[in-house]
Every structure is written in structure tokens, then in C-alpha cells.
Amino acid sequence: MGYASNSKDVFKYRHESIEKYNIVTLDHRVYSKSADTDEWNVRRPVKNSGTAGNRILIILTAMWDNCCRRSGSTSDLSRETVDAYSPINRSDSPLAPQTPENFNYYMFGCSKYIQDLRSNPMLKKILIVTSKDDSVWQSVTTTARNLDWAVNRVSSSEEALECFHKGNEVPAVAFVDCRHQNDKTVDAHQIARSLRSIRKNAHVVLVALVRKSFVVRNEKDVTSILTSGFNKIIVETCNKNVWIKELQQLEKEDISVRSMLIQQDAVLAALDKTKDLVIITDLKHNIQYMNKMGSIVLGYAPEDVVNQPLAVFHQLGDIDQITKKLQKNIEWDGKVSWKCKNGEPVYLQCRAFPFRSFGKETTNFIYVQETIAEGHGYPRGSVPSIRKGSYDLKSINSDDFSFKGAQSARRQSLAKLHNLPLEAPITKVISLICTAQENSNDQVVQILDKVVDILRVTELYSSHLKTENIKFDDPVTSDLIGALITQGPMHVTSTRRSSNDSATVKNQPYGMGIAKMNFMTSVTPQIKELLDMSLYWDFNVFKLEELSMKRPLVHLGMNLLMHFEVHKTLGCDERTLHAWLTVIESHYHAKNTYHNSTHAADVLQATAMFLEKDRIKRLLDQLDEACCLIAAITHDIDHPGKSSAFLCNSQNDLAILYNDISVLESHHAALTFKLTTRDERLNIFKGLEKDTYKVVRQNIIDMILATEMTKHFEHLAKFVSVCNKPSSLDEAPVDGLTPSDVSPETIAPTSAEEVNLVKRMLIKCADVSNPTRPLKMCVEWAKRIAEEYFNQTDEEKINHLPVVMPMFDRVTCSIPKSQIGFMDYIINDMFETWDSFIDMPEMLYYMRSNYQYWKDLEEKGTISINEICKTMTTTLPKIPESSGNH
Numbered sequence: 009m010g011y012a013s014n015s016k017d018v019f020k021y022r023h024e025s026i027e028k029y030n031i032v033t034l035d036h037r038v039y040s041k042s043a044d045t046d047e048w049n050v051r052r053p054v055k056n057s058g059t060a061g062n063r064i065l066i067i068l069t070a071m072w073d074n075c076c077r078r079s080g081s082t083s084d085l086s087r088e089t090v091d092a093y094s095p096i097n098r099s100d101s102p103l104a105p106q107t108p109e110n111f112n113y114y115m116f117g118c119s120k121y122i123q124d125l126r127s128n129p130m131l132k133k134i135l136i137v138t139s140k141d142d143s144v145w146q147s148v149t150t151t152a153r154n155l156d157w158a159v160n161r162v163s164s165s166e167e168a169l170e171c172f173h174k175g176n177e178v179p180a181v182a183f184v185d186c187r188h189q190n191d192k193t194v195d196a197h198q199i200a201r202s203l204r205s206i207r208k209n210a211h212v213v214l215v216a217l218v219r220k221s222f223v224v225r226n227e228k229d230v231t232s233i234l235t236s237g238f239n240k241i242i243v244e245t246c247n248k249n250v251w252i253k254e255l256q257q258l259e260k261e262d263i264s265v266r267s268m269l270i271q272q273d274a275v276l277a278a279l280d281k282t283k284d285l286v287i288i289t290d291l292k293h294n295i296q297y298m299n300k301m302g303s304i305v306l307g308y309a310p311e312d313v314v315n316q317p318l319a320v321f322h323q324l325g326d327i328d329q330i331t332k333k334l335q336k337n338i339e340w341d342g343k344v345s346w347k348c349k350n351g352e353p354v355y356l357q358c359r360a361f362p363f364r365s366f367g368k369e370t371t372n373f374i375y376v377q378e379t380i381a382e383g384h385g386y387p388r389g390s391v392p393s394i395r396k397g398s399y400d401l402k403s404i405n406s407d408d409f410s411f412k413g414a415q416s417a418r419r420q421s422l423a424k425l426h427n428l429p430l431e432a433p434i435t436k437v438i439s440l441i442c443t444a445q446e447n448s449n450d451q452v453v454q455i456l457d458k459v460v461d462i463l464r465v466t467e468l469y470s471s472h473l474k475t476e477n478i479k480f481d482d483p484v485t486s487d488l489i490g491a492l493i494t495q496g497p498m499h500v501t502s503t504r505r506s507s508n509d510s511a512t513v514k515n516q517p518y519g520m521g522i523a524k525m526n527f528m529t530s531v532t533p534q535i536k537e538l539l540d541m542s543l544y545w546d547f548n549v550f551k552l553e554e555l556s557m558k559r560p561l562v563h564l565g566m567n568l569l570m571h572f573e574v575h576k577t578l579g580c581d582e583r584t585l586h587a588w589l590t591v592i593e594s595h596y597h598a599k600n601t602y603h604n605s606t607h608a609a610d611v612l613q614a615t616a617m618f619l620e621k622d623r624i625k626r627l628l629d630q631l632d633e634a635c636c637l638i639a640a641i642t643h644d645i646d647h648p649g650k651s652s653a654f655l656c657n658s659q660n661d662l663a664i665l666y667n668d669i670s671v672l673e674s675h676h677a678a679l680t681f682k683l684t685t686r687d688e689r690l691n692i693f694k695g696l697e698k699d700t701y702k703v704v705r706q707n708i709i710d711m712i713l714a715t716e717m718t719k720h721f722e723h724l725a726k727f728v729s730v731c732n733k734p735s736s737l738d739e740a741p742v743d744g745l746t747p748s749d750v751s752p753e754t755i756a757p758t759s760a761e762e763v764n765l766v767k768r769m770l771i772k773c774a775d776v777s778n779p780t781r782p783l784k785m786c787v788e789w790a791k792r793i794a795e796e797y798f799n800q801t802d803e804e805k806i807n808h809l810p811v812v813m814p815m816f817d818r819v820t821c822s823i824p825k826s827q828i829g830f831m832d833y834i835i836n837d838m839f840e841t842w843d844s845f846i847d848m849p850e851m852l853y854y855m856r857s858n859y860q861y862w863k864d865l866e867e868k869g870t871i872s873i874n875e876i877c878k879t880m881t882t883t884l885p886k887i888p889e890s891s892g893n894h
């Protein structure tokens with residue numbers, strides 16, 4: 009950094025090339041040089057944050073011009089290419105730098121927004137402040153008017169300030185007479201200080217008119233004039249040519265910059281109104297700017313975050329993978345979890361990119377994040393980044409309180425609902441909110457109004473999750489998620505189980521004690537060894553598929569059903585279980601690449617692992633466990649390898665039978681009971697009491713139907729809002745309890761409906777857990793599902809049916825893109841939520857690293873499965889061949 013505080017110093021720098029510096033502060037204006045155009049552009053300063061690598065020179069214009077004149081040369085820093093900026097060096101200014109070392113400049117690329125002055129004539133207004141009209145002012149006035157300036161003159165400090173306070177006719181430039189030292193009516197310093205103390209006048213160009221002797225006589229006076237808030241010092245003259253030059257310069261530099269700053273203010277205001285959360289950091293990843301939405305969502309005031317390392321606000325504390333990418337000048341796109349001031353995490357879809365304001369190097373990093381209201385204040389594991397369902401934050405963020413009257417009237421009418429005889433729980437809730445509003449501040453009232461608005465819609469869980477509300481990032485994702493979550497409405501059978509329900513078994517006619525042993529002796533040692541790993545997340549179901557000759561479900565099923573003593577719970581024996589599993593497995597289509605019995609075994613294995621988790625164990629009884637395992641085993645039975653949409657489009661018998669509603673899932677559930685109950689030899693339910701069987705049946709049907717993806721967001725949202733209570737309790741402990749006093753038992757969901765929500769979530773997670781498995785398995789599943797989608801597309805094309813997912817064409821489809829889309833929209837949120845409930849870090853670990861793997865492949869432009877397989881160090885088992893076991 010260079011710093012010139014007197015003309016001698018400036019002389020010193022005259023002999024240095026100004027090219028050495030990439031930031032110059034001239035006359036307290038700040039310029040930086042563009043590497044591309046070699047032009048100097050104005051920069052807006054921020055206080056106290058050093059930027060590595062910037063070379064800064066500070067010069068005062070008056071001295072600089074003086075030096076130039078004395079040295080007989082013109083300024084190296086051509087005035088023609090410089091945009092000016094108002095002074096920052098006032099001691100009362102929040103932007104005032106304390107020492108030259110503290111200078112840093114917030115790059116805002118504003119030169120792009122400079123408006124042509126001609127389009128903004130409002131700014132060509134001059135105010136002359138002088139107590140003495142003389143030939144100098146007459147010369148200024150005439151010249152200015154000839155150049156289309158509007159000129160107004162006042163004769164005292166008070167009148168001058170009045171002009172600025174009035175508002176409408178605020179002049180862009182004020183010339184203040186500083187030639188008469190003892191002039192009591194025009195006090196230049198007072199005018200400057202008063203003006204600069206008001207923020208809206210920060211951009212007024214203040215020009216001091218001084219005597220010829222002034223600059224040469226006293227450098228201290230020059231500094232004092234400039235530091236009091238003046239931008240320019242002009243020496244008195246009656247020479248109209250000089251005034252033409254000065255006025256043109258004012259127009260080109262000062263006024264155009266003012267115009268630019270006005271627009272920059274507008275941009276900043278827009279940033280404050282946007283629903284996106286914007287953060288800008290410097291090169292060291294220290295936050296330089298965060299917009300208002302940042303404060304709203306994260307809960308920090310701007311001063312809490314400015315100059316703080318970004319990592320401090322990152323929930324997982326490791327923001328390395330993002331910053332590394334940015335440092336390599338690579339844009340980053342993905343989920344980021346930020347830490348709110350209240351300690352809660354908020355997950356946002358983020359696009360981070362490097363920004364080069366000048367020079368060849370990056371100067372800043374910018375993070376733009378989609379925010380939605382769900383993300384704010386939701387407990388851990390919320391679904392904020394289901395960006396497709398964003399709320400309108402307008403009212404929350406609005407400064408306009410004028411609609412309060414209307415809101416209050418509405419509250420009153422809502423309160424009347426309370427008195428209606430048909431009072432429903434939702435009206436009670438709304439009424440309670442209305443009561444709470446009475447004693448709340450405006451902001452809370454507005455937020456609660458929004459809450460009430462949301463509660464009033466009929467489809468509480470699904471209305472905002474329709475595909476038309478979702479903006480997908482790419483067509484593959486659009487196809488996939490669109491196909492998964494759109495279909496006609498489905499009625500979910502609600503199972504209510506009273507707390508007295510228990511597994512009631514008619515009798516236990518079989519020798520249970522030896523059941524497991526008998527079965528296990530019939531498997532090969534290799535399979536046995538593999539099955540010993542059946543309660544580990546990296547269990548290799550493909551290996552079992554291979555060793556069992558594509559009968560993984562019977563083997564794993566026997567192993568796990570015995571482990572959970574399902575035979576005891578149901579009151580059946582090993583042989584029935586084995587026969588049942590054999591028949592069930594035989595109704596899975598081995599020719600399907602994905603929806604075959606290996607998938608059922610995989611879902612069963614995930615289900616078993618979830619059932620082993622403490623939180624689940626506390627919640628579910630043995631009958632629940634049995635239902636979960638059976639539902640997992642049967643949930644895709646007789647899957648044709650085509651989607652429900654395909655069946656509807658092709659007018660398949662199943663679609664006709666089930667009226668296009670939940671076609672596949674209804675079929676899976678119905679067939680399960682048909683197969684199981686029609687033959688006594690495989691009826692695993694035959695030992696159950698009638699009422700227990702009813703409960704079991706309802707439970708299994710409910711879980712199988714819950715695997716329907718069209719209801720995905722509904723199930724997820726319900727689970728989040730009802731079951732993820734602990735963190736909300738953490739926030740507001742009741743009855744003197746601290747969060748640590750609240751044991752999981754105290755807060756675990758207990759109602760039958762809440763238990764149902766957990767079971768639905770459990771099977772849903774198990775069903776799509778493949779992206780959270782170790783990489784090799786995750787890739788294999790991706791390959792299998794893509795192959796099945798491709799087959800469907802092929803068949804649709806051959807049969808001239810509507811193509812449900814046109815992007816899933818085996819020649820063009822990008823597998824990484826499809827996986828990223830699937831994870832972005834379906835997997836990541838759901839598993840973060842599920843993990844927050846059951847605590848299974850290995851699952852999240854694989855999910856995150858797999859996601860990164862797909863991202864890396866996408867970046868490299870890898871598309872096909874063959875290319876992907878080449879990137880894997882070891883080869884994976886082959887896709888099953890078309891010979892079926894069906």
C-alpha cells in the first residue's frame with residue numbers, strides 16, 4: 009500500500025508507475041482498475057477488512073493536480089476514464105477508515121449500471137451557496153444554464169440545508185463559497201457536516217469554491233475541507249472556459265457516478281427485497297455482505313456477520329468442499345446447511361460462484377440461496393429445501409403495515425369460528441393463533457397471519473407440492489421427479505391402533521426354538537457368512553443375489569424374520585415362513601432390472617436396520633416390527649417393471665381395476681393378502697386372533713401404500729411436522745425443564761397416528777435407500793433403475809404410447825444428472841430428516857459422498873453407465889438377465 013499525505017509524498021509516487029496499484033483512492037474516492045479494459049472504475053468501500061493481494065495508493069486530488077501542474081505533466085490517472093465517488097473520509101461516517109491499512113473495497117460491478125446522464129436530467133441541478141453575489145458566481149450561473157443545468161442560489165447555511173431537507177428539489181451539486189473566512193452566514197464546514205450526517209445526502213456532490221492562494225497556502229486547510237465532506241475544491245475564476253470544463257467534468261464524473269450510486273442503492277434495495285438469501289465474502293471467505301433475507305432466515309443482524317468467517321455459520325462446520333471448488337474458480341451448486349442464531353440448522357439450495365470485479369483474479373465469492381419460509385423456524389430435519397413449495401414471503405418481509413386493519417378484521421372473523429358448533433381441530437388451532445396475535449408485535453402478527461393463511465387451505469400437506477409449482481434444474485430431473493410425484497389423488501387407508509392392541513396369537517403350534525437353526529443349516533457356508541452381515545449398512549445384497557441364484561429374498565427374509573422373532577409374534581413356524589417367502593419371491597419378476605426380489609431384499613435389509621435403532625425400538629412393539637418387515641418384503645410384489653403411469657396409459661387391467669389410482673401399490677398390497685391367505689400352508693397370519701389380524705392387515709396395507717411416490721411430500725411433511733418435535737422442545741423448554749432434561753421418551757411421538765407416520769417414513773426410506781448405500785451399490789442401483797426406465801421408454805415408443813419420461817432414453821440420458829435430481833428432490837431432505845430421527849450417521853455419510861461422486865461425474869461430462877462403470881475400480885455384479893422366476 010502506498011499512502012500520500014502531503015505533496016512531497018505524492019511526488020514520490022509520481023515516479024512510481026500507477027500501474028503498480030490496482031486500487032487507488034483519489035480525493036477520497038476509491039477506484040479500481042479493470043484488467044480487461046484497463047479502465048479505472050469507482051468502487052464502493054466497506055470498512056475494516058483487508059483484502060489480500062490488493063495494492064492501494066491514496067492520493068488527494070488537489071495535491072495531485074498541484075503536483076501535476078508543478079511537474080508540468082498531466083495526471084497518469086486520466087480523469088476521462090475515472091468515475092468519481094463521494095468522500096468516505098468523514099470521521100462520523102460508518103465507512104470512514106481508521107487507518108489506511110483498513111481500507112477494503114466492496115466490489116459491486118456497478119460501472120455496468122451507470123446510466124447515461126442524458127436519460128436522467130433530474131440530476132443536473134446546482135445549488136450555489138454564497139452570501140455575496142459576484143462576477144465569479146455570475147460566470148458559473150451563466151455557463152451552467154447554457155449547459156442546461158438548473159441553477160438555484162441561496163445566501164445562508166440554513167437556507168442551503170433547508171433545500172436538502174425539503175426533499176423534492178434536492179440539488180445534485182452544491183457549490184459553497186469558501187472564500188470568505190469570517191463569513192458567519194455561510195459556514196462551509198457546517199454545511200458539509202450537516203449534509204453528510206444524513207444518509208440520503210451522501211451522494212450530493214459538494215464543491216468548495218476557494219481563492220487562488222488557498223491550495224498553495226495551506227495543505228491543512230485542503231485536508232480539512234475534504235475531510236469535512238467536500239468532494240472537490242475549485243479555485244475561483246471568471247473564465248467561462250474553465251467553468252465549462254469544470255461543469256462538464258462534474259457531469260461526466262460526479263453526476264454520472266451519483267446516477268450510478270442511485271441505481272446501486274436500488275440494486276441493494278432489490279437484494280434486500282429478494283427472497284433469495286445472498287451472501288458475499290472476500291477471498292478469505294469472510295462475509296462482506298448479507299442481504300435482509302439472510303437476517304430474516306438466519307436471525308443474525310448484518311453486524312453479527314460482517315467480517316466473520318463464513319464457516320462459523322455453516323451447520324456442519326466443514327465448508328471446505330465448497331470453498332475448494334470456488335478457489336479453483338468452479339461454481340458450486342448444492343445444498344448448504346447454515347446455522348441459525350437460535351442454533352437450528354437451515355438447509356438451502358445454494359449456488360456459489362467466484363466473482364472477479366477487476367484484475368484477473370477472483371475478488372469475491374457470492375452465495376445465492378433459494379429460501380422459503382418452511383426453512384425458517386422449522387425443527388431440524390425440516391423440508392426447507394423442498395424449494396418447489398416455496399411460500400410467498402412478501403408479507404413477512406414487507407415494510408407495508410397498512411393492511412393491518414384488514415388483517416385484524418379477518419382475525420376477528422376467524423375468531424368467530426371458535427363459537428361455531430361444528431368446531432374442528434383446525435378451527436381451534438386458528439382460534440388459538442388469533443388469541444396469540446392479540447398480544448404480539450407487528451412482525452409476529454404478520455407471520456402468524458401467514459400461518460393462518462396456510463392452515464386455511466384444505467390440502468395442508470400437498471397443495472404446495474404440485475409439480476407445476478416446481479422449477480426443475482434440468483430436463484432429466486423434471487422427467488424423473490415429475491413422473492414420480494404426479495398422478496391422480498390417492499386415498500390412504502388410515503390405520504388407528506389403540507394402545508391396548510397387542511400381538512394376540514391364537515396358539516403356537518410349532519416348535520419355535522429350533523426354527524432358525526433348522527433353516528440356517530440348509531444354507532451354504534458362504535451365504536451364512538454373508539448373512540452374518542445382514543445388520544450392517546454395507547451389507548452386499550448383490551453378493552447374496554449371486555450366491556443364492558437370484559433368491560436373495562428367501563434367504564435374507566428367513567434370516568431377518570427369525571432375528572426379529574416374527575414367527576413368535578405371528579404364531580407360525582419356520583416352514584410356513586419359508587413357504588410364504590418362497591411364494592412371495594417367486595412373484596417378483598427376475599427379468600426386471602430394478603424391481604425384482606433383490607430390491608425387495610434390499611428394502612427388507614434397510615427396514616431391519618431401522619428397526620434396530622433405539623428410537624424406533626422404543627416406539628414400535630413386536631407386532632409393528634413384524635408388519636414393517638412383511639410390508640418391506642411384499643411392497644413391490646409382481647411389479648411389472650413399468651410405472652403406474654405406463655399401466656394407466658396402456659389401459660392395463662390393473663389400471664382399470666384400481667381406477668388409475670395408486671395402481672401398483674394397491675396391487676402389491678392386494679396380491680400380498682391374496683397369496684398369503686388363500687393357502688393355509690403359507691398363511692403366516694393364520695395364528696393371529698381376528699382383531700389382531702385386522703390390525704396387521706391395516707398396518708401392512710398402509711405401509712405398502714405409503715411407498716407410492718405421488719404422496720412422497722405429503723408423508724415427509726407430515727412426518728416432519730408431527731414427529732420431529734425434540735428440537736422445537738429444545739428451543740422452548742417447558743415447566744422449568746432444560747433441553748437436556750427432556751428425555752427422548754418424554755418427547756417421542758406416541759399416538760397411533762404418529763406411530764403410523766413413523767412406519768410410513770421408515771418403509772419409504774428403506775424403499776429409496778439405494779443412494780445412501782456404499783458407492784458401488786449405489787451405482788449399481790442407479791444403473792438398474794435407469795435400465796428399467798429405458799426399457800419403459802423403448803416400449804412406449806414401440807407401442808406409440810405417451811412417453812412418461814422422454815429424457816430417459818438410453819442413448820442420451822445422463823445418469824449422473826438423474827441421480828443428482830433424484831437426490832436433490834427426493835433423497836437428501838428425506839434422509840437428513842430421517843437421520844435426525846433415528847441417528848444413523850453412516851447412511852448420511854454415504855449419501856453425501858455419493859452425491860459428490862455424481863456431481864463430479866456430471867462436471868466431467870460423464871453420461872452413460874458404461875463410462876461410469878469404467879470409473880469404478882472394481883466391477884459390479886451384472887444386471888440380472890431376462891430369464892424370470894415369475
Ligand SMILES: Nc1ncnc2c1ncn2[C@@H]1O[C@@H]2COP(=O)(O)O[C@H]2[C@H]1O
Pocket residue numbers: 488492644715717775776778779789790793826827830
Ligand atoms: N437411484 C434412483 N434413481 C432414480 N429413481 C429411483 C432411484 N431409486 C428409486 N427410484 C424411484 O423411486 C421410486 C420409489 O418407488 P418404486 O420402488 O415404485 O419406484 C422407484 C423408482 O421409480
